[in-house]
Amino acid sequence: MRMHTRIVPLAMTTALLAGGTAAMATGAAGAAEPKGDVTAQSCYGSARNYTGTPGGPGRNAHWPATGTYAYATRNCTDINLKVNYTRDVRVCFKNTGQCNGWKKAKKGVWKVAASNVRDGAGFYIQFKGANRSTGKIAY
Structure with a gap:
């Protein structure tokens, strides 16, 4: 049981980091997009x-x-x-x-x-x- 509680927070942290990285990459790409010609x-x-x-x-x-x-x-x-x-x-x-x-x-x-x-x-x-x-x- 003790091992299970460590895995869940670790899995959640990994998922949040991956999501945050994707959001940061999307945000960076959006910021780099030109406005106009x-x-x-x-x-x-x-x-x-x-x-x-x-x-x-x-x-x-x-x-x-x-x-x-x-x-x-x-x-x-x-x-x-x-x-x-x-x-x-x-x-x-x-x-x-x-x-x-x-x-x-x-x-x-x-x-x-x-x-x-x-x-x-x-x-x-x-x-x-x-x-x-x-x-x-x-x-």
Whole structure:
């Protein structure tokens, strides 16, 4: 009888430990699961502030500075903007000399200005109108 009382608590302890381990593993897996698009999260995590260069009569504002290009990185597959004021934007590429179509970027909301951009591609952003633009950019 004495041996029986030791086995039952030992068996219960083993069962509780196994259940606790399973619960911990499930909890850890649940905690590791991404919330939303992991690529977008890591891309936006590399975002930085930008201040565009104002345009002039008949010239749109742009970023980066006149005559320079930014270069796409591995951080993002797209060029993303979060503008401080709603603007129409487009991306122009160094190698082709072509710009994509205008897109409306709304204040405080991430906007994909160009998608599936090759790593290392040179580009600049145009903002419709002469007023400079400020906000965040991730590319």
